[in-house]
Amino acid sequence: MIIPVRCFTCGKVVGSAYPEYARRVSMGESPEKVLDEIGLERYCCRRMIISHADLIKEVLPLG
């Protein structure tokens, strides 16, 4: 849906990392490198970003 504000497991703020991650990965950078540089160390926070399906635009007209 929309990227969660925080990591479900540890509570680190991950929402702000997603737009940057999506932009850089779409430009061909390696997801591993981008996550390292954004500063997401733990695998709980990394899965929040890599497993996210951004579907908010699909439900926009239904508001």
Add this chain to the structure above:
Amino acid sequence: MEIETIEMGEKKARFVIRDTSPAMANALRRALVNKVPKMAIDTVEFHLGSMRDEEGKEYESKTPLFDEIIAHRLGLLPVPTDLSLYTYKDKCVCGGEGCPNCTIIYSLVKSGPCTVLSSDMVPLGDPNLAICDPDIPILELGDGQSVMIYAHAVLGTAENHAKWQAASGVGYKYMPVITVKSSKRAQEIADSCPRGVFTVSASGDLGVEKPLDCMLCDSCVEVDGGESVEVVGDETSFVFSFETDGSLSAETMILKACEVISEGAKAFSESVDAL
């Protein structure tokens, strides 16, 4: 108890505590997670109806997310907290009505199409109270959609809700003590370590370069059953690390956590004396 700082940043701390027990290390961990208060948004008012911009275009206050989901997302935003300025709302001089000593009010007025970010939350009064991380997406708005929200942040602790938890990834491990007994299979042992703790010198000697990175996994011991290296955890020293969400600095959090522990211990000993 002795503290040696390895890294003390604004949002990240890593340090060694010596001459202590697992109970003390765990008390510090629990205090950091649960007992250090911070500000978080607790009440959200949604204003419904339609509004018109300067060009006469009409916006309806509707959103693709349910109001309660938006309120929940607002609650999780990191609100900058100065612990010397704020008190708990129910213990405040205003008697729980809400005043500048216990409440921060934010307004959020935005019309689509756009992504509403945490930087769109405008604090009433001091602009330094803007949300710590400006780039968190709160919701998206389509054409003709708008939001008008007032949000009230109050002081609380994570005993009541995780939104008041400022620390994340709080953890500690026994201080690794690595003894090299022989360099016979140096390269093999250096390669077995997933954390790259060992180095092999030009003359083939096995050295311990980054002992603090060791996670006591015993991969190096398993190479030859402990012939070359011995790894044990020192049960009186701990490598401690945690991060904060930015609402409090790492240093403030440690000081506050220690204060909470000593206050708790004092209160406990007083109630024991009263028996």
